[in-house]
Every structure is written in C-alpha cells, then in structure tokens.
Amino acid sequence: MQRAKILVACQDRAARQRLAETFRFRYQTVAVDDGWLALHLVNTTAFEAMVIAERLDSLSGLDVAVSVRESHRNAEVPIMLVARAITPAIREMVETGVVDRCVAEGVETGAFLFEFNSMCGERAERAWGALDDDVARVLGTARRSYNRVFAATTADVPFDAALLDEVATHLVGAIQGGRISAVMGALQSHDDYTFVHSLSVAAVLAFFGKQIGIREGDLRIMAQAGFAHDFGKRVMPHAVLYKPGPLDTAQMVVIRRHAAAAGQILRCSPGIPSEVINVAERHHERLDGTGYPHGLAGAQIDDLSAVAAIGDVFSALVDNRCYKPGYAPEEALRMLGDMAGPHLEPAYVKTFTEVMHDTGFASWVAPPRESSL
Ligand SMILES: [Fe+2]
Ligand SMILES: [Fe+2]
Secondary structure, eight states: OOOEEEEESSSSHHHHHHHHHHHTTTTTEESSSSSHHHHHHHHHSSEEEEEESSBBBBOOOHHHHHHTTOOSSTTOOOHHHHHHOOHHHHHHHHHTSSSSSEETTTTOOOHHHHHHHHHHHHHHHHGGGGSSSHHHHHHHHHHHHHHHHHHOOOSSSOOOOHHHHHHHHHHHHHHTOHHHHHHHHHHHTSSSSHHHHHHHHHHHHHHHHHHTTHHHHHHHHHHHHHHHHGGGGGGGGGHTTOSSSSOHHHHHHTTHHHHHHHHHHHTTTTOOHHHHHHHHHHHHHOTSSSSSSSSOGGGGGGGHHHHHHHHHHHHHSSBTTTOOOOOHHHHHHHHHHBBBBTTBBHHHHHHHHHHHHSHHHHHHHHOOOOOOO
C-alpha cells in the first residue's frame, strides 16, 4: 500500500528532516525549501496535508497557503502554518480557513504533532458523514466523548457517565450487528492515535467478551472500560504523550501517572461502574508484580483488568505510532504469547489469541501498512 503524501515546505533543513522522520510510518514526506517549488508541487501532486513555514525561499509561506486554497488539486487540504510569531493577521488566516492550524517556530515536536494529528483527524471525521448511520454513530459518539474528556487537563474534572454508556451501547450494537469490521476500518484513517487506541481497546474487549459468551450488559461494561482505560492521558503534557521517540526515565515516570489519573477522573464522575475504574487503574499491572502503579500481583488483579491488559497490549502493538510501525496482527499475537506467564494471564492470552485468529478480528484492528514495513 502506498503511503499518502504530505508536503513540508520549510527553509530549515534540520526541521525538514525531523518532520520526514516523524511522519515516516504514516506519510511519504515531500520536503522543499522554496515557495515557488512548493506551489509547483501543489498544482501537480495530490497531498493529504501540508506543513508550510512562513519563512521560505523566494515566496512567503503565507502566499503559498493562499495559493493552495485557489489550486485545483489541493484546495481542501489541511494546512498547518509554522509562523515566526502568532500575530493578529495570522490568527485571521486561521479564522477564515486559509490555514487550519498555526504553531510558532520552535514549537516542541510533541506539541506540534498533537496539533497536526488533530487537524488531520478533523478531515477524517468529515469523511465519516458518508458512512452508514450505525458506523458513523459509533465513531461520532466516541469522538465527541473523547473530545469532552480531553478538553480538561486535570484529573479533578468529572466525566459524564451517560455519555460513556452511550459510546458503549453503540459499539456493542455494532458488534452484535456484525458491523464492527466497518467501524474498525473507518477508525484507522484517524490520526489521533490516543483516540484510535481507546476505541480499538473498547472494541477488542467487547468483541472478545461476546465471543466467549458474556451477556450484553457486561459487554457494555467491557466496552466502557476499554474506552476509558487511558483517560488519564489527558493530564500528560503533549510533549511526552506525542513524543516521536523513546521516552527518557523522567518522561516514563510522568507517563506512568496516567493510570492513577484515569482512576481519579472516573472516581470523581458519578455513575461510573466500579469495574471500569478498576481497569483504568490496573491495566498496566502485571501478574508477576512488575507493573504499575501499585505493583499488584496474581489474584490482586481482577479478571476484567487482566483481560484489558491483553487487549491494551495487542492494540498498542498493531497501532502505527510516530515512533514505530504497527506490527502485523500475527506478529502481535505471537508477541502476546511471549508475555503470557510473567506478565499476562496465560489462559486468557490463549483464548484471546484463538478468538482473534478464528474470527478474523485481528486483521480488522490493524491499521493500513506498507508491505515493505
Ligand atoms: Fe495505559
Ligand atoms: Fe492503553
């Protein structure tokens, strides 16, 4: 499969290389330093998105952005402007839709990626309107719910339990109606991987639950738990959450706080089932006690949290992230098998693997990837 192309127009060679490296698992980057050359490409090549710096050789990035909107090929393409400074004139360009997002030069890469991903995600969301109602309803409700959660940045802002249940109800309905492959297929085109991961884990858990005969009410609990398990990431700085590379020790300490933070968010939200809170707090606990945040072991970890840990790891393995390509589903299931015993409950891993194989679900959850990766 060919990766979609993005245009990066930027004078700074190191910045161009950094962006190409950052996008390498998702997009093919066409990088230029010259405004006229950028315009030539805009008129000859279809792009999925553009990153245009204000400073360019021969022509300003602002002029390039205006011309993109008048082009035949790329008039609707999301444009992210990297400005020298966010002036009132630049703000007006965002408000009038000449560009979709704007960041200042020197912005930290994680914060840049957060903006870029949400910009491209909005384009993916517009395409959901053409999907069948039941599929669009799952995705739309989930996105609305996710946006509500992540609009806050502290753990003391409660979440609406009814909205979480609505997401779960639509998702379980899609699973019962045999529509989950369509949901997963459409979901993979979204760029916000924390959102994609949250809904993927919800789908994996509820689908698995249905296959092993769990009753419908409990499937909704499983779906809620999956969707909410990483809500604590809302307290993470974007620089850490969207860092395009391995985290250092201090950043690992920060990211590990998300499990406790998710528990805090859900505990202050009236009406959230206790099972959902348990999963949020325990999905990184491991059988041998090496997990976090509390180092729980064996029977201290409830069954649903133990299953959620498997779904979480599986989804994380198959997802494309900016720092790694997704593993093929078969490879991810093999890696899960290696973690059975010390980390993950072996009996559950075995059943999970069989279900993923036998139903074909594993291939639905995997994002598009190139055969060469
Ligand atoms: Fe997590
Ligand atoms: Fe997760």
